[in-house]
Amino acid sequence: MKVDQKGHTITIKDTQGDFTSFLMKVTHQYKTFEKHNIIIDLLHHKDLTVDDVKLFLPLSKQHKKAKKSFIIVISELDYNAVPDKLTVVPSLLEAQDIIEMEEIERDLGF
Template sequence: MKVDQKGHTVTIKDTQGDFNDFVEKVTQQFKTFEKHNVIIDLSADKNVSENDLKAFLPLVKIQKKAKKSFVIVASDLDFNSVSDKLTVVPSLLEAHDIIEMEEIERDLGF
């Protein structure tokens, strides 16, 4: 697991290739990230399914309550079949754009 922090955003990348182990590590260490916007980068893992991403739902709820963003980067998915409770995008650039838009919305009171 690789963690990069830039400003108010933390990007967490799976470096092991074991999805379940990665989710467990992120969940265990989440207290250290909860004051930041979080990007989960799964772009290197081609075997991730829409169903696998549901493992992040408890963390998404925590982030929404804290008024922070939680975005998952995954390629090779049918984005229309992903739960609307999850924000999933195909690239890191789009993840940063989504966070920026959500920050603006929060600043405006939406």
């Protein structure tokens, strides 16, 4: 697992290719990331399903309650099948753009 911090955003990338252990590590270490916006980088995973991505739903809900962004980046997925409560995008640039928009919305009180 590789963690990069840029300003108020943390990008967490799976470096081992084992999705289940990555999910467990992110869940167990969540307290260290909770004060930042989070980008989960799953670009190296080509065989994940929507059900796999849904496993991040509890973390996403908890993080959004704390008024922080939680974005999952995965390139090959049926985005229409993803629940509305999860933000899933195909690129890191798009994830950063969404975080900027959500920050502006929070600053404006939306």
